[in-house]
Amino acid sequence: MEGTERAFEASEPVQDFKERMRSAIRQTAPGTSLRHALDMIIAGHLGALICIGDTDAVLATGDDGFCLDISFTANRLFELSKMDGAIVVDKGLTQILRANYHLNPDPSLPTSETGMRHRTAARMSLLTNAMVISVSERRQVVTVYIDGRGHSLRSVSEIMSSVNQLLVSLQSTRTQLDRALLRLTTLELDNYVTLSDITETIYLFEVLMTAADELDNLILELGTKGKTIAMQREEFIGDMSDVYTLLIRDYANDSSEENALAIRATLHETANDKLRSSKRVGALLGFDEHNEDSIMHSLGLRTLSNVSVVRKGMADKIVDEYGSLQQLLDDIEQNPARLDRVGVENPSILADSLYRMWGKRA
Ligand SMILES: Nc1ncnc2c1ncn2[C@@H]1O[C@H](COP(=O)(O)OP(=O)(O)OP(=O)(O)O)[C@@H](O)[C@H]1O
Numbered sequence: 001m002e003g004t005e006r007a008f009e010a011s012e013p014v015q016d017f018k019e020r021m022r023s024a025i026r027q028t029a030p031g032t033s034l035r036h037a038l039d040m041i042i043a044g045h046l047g048a049l050i051c052i053g054d055t056d057a058v059l060a061t062g063d064d065g066f067c068l069d070i071s072f073t074a075n076r077l078f079e080l081s082k083m084d085g086a087i088v089v090d091k092g093l094t095q096i097l098r099a100n101y102h103l104n105p106d107p108s109l110p111t112s113e114t115g116m117r118h119r120t121a122a123r124m125s126l127l128t129n130a131m132v133i134s135v136s137e138r139r140q141v142v143t144v145y146i147d148g149r150g151h152s153l154r155s156v157s158e159i160m161s162s163v164n165q166l167l168v169s170l171q172s173t174r175t176q177l178d179r180a181l182l183r184l185t186t187l188e189l190d191n192y193v194t195l196s197d198i199t200e201t202i203y204l205f206e207v208l209m210t211a212a213d214e215l216d217n218l219i220l221e222l223g224t225k226g227k228t229i230a231m232q233r234e235e236f237i238g239d240m241s242d243v244y245t246l247l248i249r250d251y252a253n254d255s256s257e258e259n260a261l262a263i264r265a266t267l268h269e270t271a272n273d274k275l276r277s278s279k280r281v282g283a284l285l286g287f288d289e290h291n292e293d294s295i296m297h298s299l300g301l302r303t304l305s306n307v308s309v310v311r312k313g314m315a316d317k318i319v320d321e322y323g324s325l326q327q328l329l330d331d332i333e334q335n336p337a338r339l340d341r342v343g344v345e346n347p348s349i350l351a352d353s354l355y356r357m358w359g360k361r362a
Contacts, residue, residue: 021146022220024131027052027093028144029223030156034093037074038135038142038153041081047137048081049103049117053091057128058103062086065101072096081135086120111148121145156225163218163229170211170236177204181243185306188298189358191326196292198251198285199278205244206267206275212237246302246315253286255299300325307353309346317342329354 028035034052041048051058065085070076072093080087080099088098105123113119121134125145132145142153180201187193215233219226248260263284267275274280278292287294303325304315321342322328331338332351339347 017147017149020131021144021149021151024144024146025151025220026223027131028133028142028153029221029226031224033072033074034077035153035223037077037081038133040074040078041135042140042142044078044081045137045140046078046081046135047117048133048135049086049121050077050081050089050133050135051086051103051124051128051130052089052093052133053131054129055088055090055097058088058124058130059098059101061105061124061127062088062098062101062103065098068096068099070096109148113150118143118150122148122150125149154221156222159218159221163215163222166211166215166218167229167232167236170208170215173204173208173211174236174240177201177208177240180204181302184247185303185357186359188300188303188325189329189354191295191297193296193298194292195278195282195287195290195294195296198247198296199276199281199292201247202267202281203272203275205240205247206270206272208237208240209244209268210272243302243305246305248285250298250301251285251296255301298325299323300328303354303357306357307350309344309349309353314342314344318344329358 026032028038038048068080072089072095076096077087077089080096083100085100086098086103087096088101089096103120103124105120105127107123109123109126111119111122111126113122115136115138118134118136121132121143122145124130125132126148133142134145135142143150144153145151184193184197184201187197212233215229219230219233222229245257245260245264248263249255249257252259252263266284267281270280278290282288282290282294290296299319300322301315301319304310304318310318318328318339321338322331332347332354336347336351339350344350
């Protein structure tokens, strides 16, 4: 089975649709009683049409069937799927209201599905706010419909094969990014960073974040089987999102966290291959006239946050006092007491750490 989202006309904002689809995937993930029922239906070579939630609207589109009002269990849902017609369940998955229900959604509602069960499922999800599930008897596929768009559920082994491929590319991107950040730190201390260096690093951050998003979707699909993968995700991503924001703040014309997050949102919406353009990245950072060779000056927030004696929040204070990493490096030897004033408890350790990073002093 393939995990697909078939495009359809959306009648609600994209964000709202995404939230609802994520919630539907969570409710049908391995480990849930609903998934248990769906797996039993597939194993029994049966089909099903199940409407969950928005029950007033769902019941208004149909007739006949058996009025049940019994509490929901996976076994009952499985047994009822042996009958023709649709099964109607309440939003909280506590009650099964109807079985063998015949649904009559407006036939003019557009659908690209073939087969009455699937066409009805897609239309019901367009017409109501219900999550509609169809299980194909012929193809042994479970499709979840929200707002006319279908997502086919995959088996754990199918999802795991995507997870394993993704973990390999995550690991390789993380290694490249670590190397790029190390090099960037050295260049920052030498005051020799160009826009091209920043562009390359941002590109790697975006590749990493895109892979992390994909992994999050797979972890959601895995349900209770995704716990160890979530731990592996932590290993590869950890605090990289915070480091990314610091990098943007270091180089953006407006260094506020709010602006950095807005820039990150735009970068994330941009196709990764377009992020290799220094002109584009420079413009996003607020430097329209810069080209790839333009020298960029870092505030030093990211580099300072790597120094153990710089406690959380202290890097901002140091940057407020000195204005940039270079100003700090120029001043630190002549005037270590100035760091004292900012509240750095061990100015000499901070100086030593920076010099060690720089490779100027052992
Ligand atoms: N409007 C409807 N209301 C309730 N149940 C329906 C409706 N349309 C189809 N079904 C159910 O779906 C079953 C299969 O119908 P059909 O073969 O036309 O659909 P399909 O999409 O090809 O499904 P499958 O892939 O399982 O063969 C019907 O026997 C019935 O139980």
